[in-house]
Amino acid sequence: MPHGQKKSQQYLMKLNRRARVALADANALIGQYETILAGDGLTPDESQRGLARKSSAVKDKVEELRLSLPASLFESYAVELQAGIKLPDQPEAMRNVNAMLARNGASIQSALDSLKSDISEGPAFPAKAGISQAIAQLGAFWPIAVLTAMIELTIPLVLWLFTYLGLIWARYRVEKTALISSKENTNEH
Structure with a gap:
């Protein structure tokens, strides 16, 4: 060899x-x-x-x-x-x-x-894995974060506010109607 x-x-x-x-x-x-x-x-x-x-x-x-x-x-x-x-x-x-x-x-x-x-x-x-890695990636997914914030925070807050204002308005109308009818009742006597 x-x-x-x-x-x-x-x-x-x-x-x-x-x-x-x-x-x-x-x-x-x-x-x-x-x-x-x-x-x-x-x-x-x-x-x-x-x-x-x-x-x-x-x-x-x-x-x-x-x-x-x-x-x-x-x-x-x-x-x-x-x-x-x-x-x-x-x-x-x-x-x-x-x-x-x-x-x-x-x-x-x-x-x-x-x-x-x-x-x-x-x-x-x-x-x-953890929340800090998720937050570090937030910049790449900001449109999704804005949409999520809108859905999760803004819409429920606006619905609550409209409901509250609607209840206040309904109470105001009921009280006004009651006040007008009580004045009419007092004027008739």
Whole structure:
């Protein structure tokens, strides 16, 4: 077995071990996350902190796993290309072929390096839900807030005011009618 091929196989075996360990760790962390989520006897603050820690640890392991699997095949290919080949009795051809293979391996390696730098992060762990988060979003939903305030506050207040004024007006009319009829009764006598 040529030296370059042996080196690339060792590299693949190392990456495969790293991937298996990362996968096992991620699965264990997900189990711990679910245990905290079930959280018998934990306060909401303790649960939130524990879930945030486990979520971060799971993201790290998943990222480690992602980095070790698909790119590892191309990395091993790049290492194998850069290692070159041996052509006995043809030193000129070996030098030319190895120069070409080294350039190709280097370009694959540089492409992989640029991909690794472009890795985006997953979504952030959600903040603790509560009224303060709802109020912070009020600016985005102000038309709905105005409509709700109108329906919930203004309309009942106006209805109450009209009812009250209507009752006062009805009482005034009843009293005025009673006063007029009492004056008519006193004028007749």
